[in-house]
Amino acid sequence: MRREQATRRDRSVPVRTCVGCGRRAPKQELVRFEAVDGVVREAVTPTGRGVYTCRDAECWDHAVEGRGFARSLRRPVAVEPELARLYTGVSHG
Ligand SMILES: [Zn+2]
DSSP states (O other), rough: HHHHHHHHHHHOOOEEBBBBTTTTGGGGGGEEHHHHHHTTOOOOOSSSSOOESOHHHHHHHHHHHTHHHHHTTTSOOOEEEGGGGGGOOOOOO
C-alpha cells in the first residue's frame, strides 16, 4: 500500500496560495512576504500574516500589478520594486 502512504504525506504538506497566479502550492515552494509598517518585504519572522508567491518573476509582476499583496493583507501596502531581485536567476522548474 505504498500509494496510500504517498497520498497521506502529500496532504500533510502545508499549502499556500500564490497571490500572483492563484496557484496553490506547498509552502516551501513559495516565497513568503510580510508587511511591516505598510511596506511589503521578504518575510524574516515566522509569525504574523504572510503573503506568498511562486518563485517566478511573472507571479511577482502579477502580484504587484494586480495588488495581490494589498488584497491578501486586507490593507493598502507599498511594494519595494527591488524585491524583484528575489526572483532573478530563478529558472522555471
Ligand atoms: Zn504563482
